Amino acid sequence: xxxxxxSQRTRAQWTSxxxxxxxxxxxxELSHKDALTAAQAEHDRVREAAIRVYHSYELxxxxxRIEEQQRTLxxxxxxxEQRIRQEEQLRAEQERLRALKAKTVPPLPPQxxxxxxxxxxxxxxxxxxxxxxxxxxxxxxxxxxxxxTSTSQPPSTGNTPVPGSSGLFGLPNGTSLKAVxxxxxxxxxxxxxxxxxxxxxxxxxxxxxxxxxxxxxxxPQTNGVAPKPAAAQPVPPxxxxxxxxxxxxxxxxxxxxxQAKASPALKTRLGDMRRELRKNMGQLVSEKGGNKKxxxxxxNILKESLSGAVPSELVDPHEYITDRRDQPVEGAQWNEPQxxxxxLYLLNQFSKAIINQFVNECGAQPKSADPVGVVAAMxxxxxxYLWRGKSLIDILMAKLRICCPVLFGYRGSEKTEQGRQxxxxxxxxxxxxxxxxxxxxxxxxxxxxxxxxxxxxxxxANTNPWPPRNYWASLARILNTPGDxxxxxxxxxxxxxxxxxxERFIGFYGSQAIAAMRKALIEFPARSAQNTPGVLALQVxxxxxxxxxxxxxx
Numbered sequence: 001x002x003x004x005x006x007s008q009r010t011r012a013q014w015t016s017x018x019x020x021x022x023x024x025x026x027x028x029e030l031s032h033k034d035a036l037t038a039a040q041a042e043h044d045r046v047r048e049a050a051i052r053v054y055h056s057y058e059l060x061x062x063x064x065r066i067e068e069q070q071r072t073l074x075x076x077x078x079x080x081e082q083r084i085r086q087e088e089q090l091r092a093e094q095e096r097l098r099a100l101k102a103k104t105v106p107p108l109p110p111q112x113x114x115x116x117x118x119x120x121x122x123x124x125x126x127x128x129x130x131x132x133x134x135x136x137x138x139x140x141x142x143x144x145x146x147x148x149t150s151t152s153q154p155p156s157t158g159n160t161p162v163p164g165s166s167g168l169f170g171l172p173n174g175t176s177l178k179a180v181x182x183x184x185x186x187x188x189x190x191x192x193x194x195x196x197x198x199x200x201x202x203x204x205x206x207x208x209x210x211x212x213x214x215x216x217x218x219x220p221q222t223n224g225v226a227p228k229p230a231a232a233q234p235v236p237p238x239x240x241x242x243x244x245x246x247x248x249x250x251x252x253x254x255x256x257x258x259q260a261k262a263s264p265a266l267k268t269r270l271g272d273m274r275r276e277l278r279k280n281m282g283q284l285v286s287e288k289g290g291n292k293k294x295x296x297x298x299x300n301i302l303k304e305s306l307s308g309a310v311p312s313e314l315v316d317p318h319e320y321i322t323d324r325r326d327q328p329v330e331g332a333q334w335n336e337p338q339x340x341x342x343x344l345y346l347l348n349q350f351s352k353a354i355i356n357q358f359v360n361e362c363g364a365q366p367k368s369a370d371p372v373g374v375v376a377a378m379x380x381x382x383x384x385y386l387w388r389g390k391s392l393i394d395i396l397m398a399k400l401r402i403c404c405p406v407l408f409g410y411r412g413s414e415k416t417e418q419g420r421q422x423x424x425x426x427x428x429x430x431x432x433x434x435x436x437x438x439x440x441x442x443x444x445x446x447x448x449x450x451x452x453x454x455x456x457x458x459x460x461a462n463t464n465p466w467p468p469r470n471y472w473a474s475l476a477r478i479l480n481t482p483g484d485x486x487x488x489x490x491x492x493x494x495x496x497x498x499x500x501x502x503e504r505f506i507g508f509y510g511s512q513a514i515a516a517m518r519k520a521l522i523e524f525p526a527r528s529a530q531n532t533p534g535v536l537a538l539q540v541x542x543x544x545x546x547x548x549x550x551x552x553x554x
Contacts, residue, residue, distance in 0.1 A: 095434055098435065242398040245321070245322070246402050248319045249320065249348050249395065252315070252320075252348065253345065253348070255341060256341060259312055266311060270342075273310075273346060276297060276298075277349050277350050277353055278353050281298075281353035281357055281375070286367065291371055294375070295378060298375070299382070299384075302343065302379070305340055305342040308340065312341045313341045314338035314341065315338055315339070316337065320344060320392065320394060321387075321392065322394050325389075328388060333384055347392055347395050354376050355396075355400070357372045358447070358448030359403070360444070363440035363441065363443040363444035366443070366496065366499065369444070369447045369448045369450070372448065374455070376452050377465060380393040380396065380466075381462040381464065382462065391465035391466075393466050396452070400445065405422060405424045406423060406442070407474045407493065411485055411487060412487065413485075420432060424441075439492055442493050443495075444496075445493070446494070446497045447496040449474065450471060450496070453466050453470050453471035453474075454468055454471055454504045471497070471505075472516070474497075476516075478490050479524050484529045486528040486529065487534075488533060488534040489534070490534070491534025494538060495534070495538055498520060498541070502545060503551075505517070506551070518553045521542050522539075525539050
């Protein structure tokens with residue numbers, strides 16, 4: 001109140017938040033320990049809260065990062081799918097364009113001539129010469145060339161490895177057109193056409209036909225017209241023995257199916273054996289010694305088929321080989337005239353699995369063909385699976401002949417239906433498979449053929465079932481193709497045969513292999529009339545060999 005002296009004013013009394021703050025024992029050791037404990041607890045609480053907040057922040061950041069990655073991946077997938085769809089559309093358009101280019105429209109047949117008006121009998125002039133004289137003045141028309149009627153072909157001279165192939169104007173290679181259309185007077189004595197010694201520019205050097213004894217020559221033509229045969233005889237479907245073997249294998253498969261229907265034991269085991277063969281062939285690896293288990297399993301299956309544990313009919317192996325083996329061989333495991341059909345069927349399935357491995361894997365990875373070739377050579381050279389001392393590898397070669405005829409000297413144009421068939425271009429339904437798929441098949445089959453044929457048996461007691469000379473012969477058949485008949489398929493096969501096995505080729509043949517590679521990689525593509533991708537791939541291979549392996553073939 002006013003007038004009150006300062007000493008008498010009421011002052012506020014401030015109290016300590018800690019009741020015992022001013023206690024007498026505030027400076028004791030126990031008090032300090034309690035304070036430290038409380039401070040430590042508060043510190044731990046704050047620290048744990050900070051760590052918890054930090055972990056929560058890290059989790060949120062990680063979640064954001066993952067979500068951002070997912071968004072990025074989804075965007076990349078969307079762009080990649082869009083690119084693939086565009087490429088597929090472009091590829092489909094290219095395939096349709098090539099299919100349209102490959103199609104040919106046959107020309108319209110000529111219109112028939114209007115019938116000539118029949119003159120009056122009185123106006124016809126009387127002939128002044130006998131009919132024979134009139135016949136002498138008119139040269140005969142050779143059937144099959146001018147009149148369009150079919151005639152029997154003359155006997156093959158064997159100067160081309162392509163059975164059934166024809167030269168210019170559909171005539172057999174080595175036959176002059178003049179020998180067919182040259183007129184002959186009726187009064188002159190009729191003589192048979194003599195073979196022309198001048199080779200056709202489309203023919204290859206003469207080689208003996210290994211199947212000549214099994215082929216009946218056609219009836220010789222007289223004056224361009226085939227004489228009427230005395231009796232109709234069945235014509236063999238083809239001169240190619242491997243095609244006949246392939247047809248016999250199809251009949252063998254049908255026979256095994258019929259046997260399985262009548263034999264429960266065979267039916268039960270047949271499918272298991274076939275699946276085991278395919279499975280073991282699909283498990284082959286490139287590591288040395290890594291295929292022992294697979295090889296042992298394959299051998300056990302083949303031994304079981306030969307032992308008679310699974311009954312099957314006996315067949316003559318001559319239907320599945322190219323040579324005759326009429327006499328038993330001393331020391332051979334199998335000398336009987338017939339062997340179980342199940343064994344031959346399984347060899348056929350084994351060969352089919354080999355081809356599938358070449359086609360499916362070796363086109364993109366050529367080095368994966370080597371273990372397949374090792375197993376193939378090992379099985380077909382095993383004395384247990386030889387018949388009368390020789391291998392049954394003709395079963396595998398028959399399948400290669402159908403899948404890759406180029407290896408056996410066949411050639412054709414990739415722009416025609418017949419040419420594609422001769423090159424082994426596979427069909428997909430009514431149409432052909434895409435070009436890239438065909439190229440991949442040919443790559444795998446070419447390197448696979450090299451993997452089978454380029455095997456060194458110098459340190460083995462067994463006989464090489466398909467020695468390197470067959471590799472040389474196949475390469476020579478392709479390289480002897482005339483320049484205007486060289487196809488992209490042939491170039492692809494040649495590169496596949498050489499690219500992985502060039503060092504082994506040189507190891508077998510030395511300087512001769514260098515000369516052959518020079519012809520294959522320099523002269524052969526230079527003679528080609530078209531610069532196809534296969535030709536360009538051959539032309540760059542010498543530089544690759546020189547850079548990577550130091551092999552100079554120039």
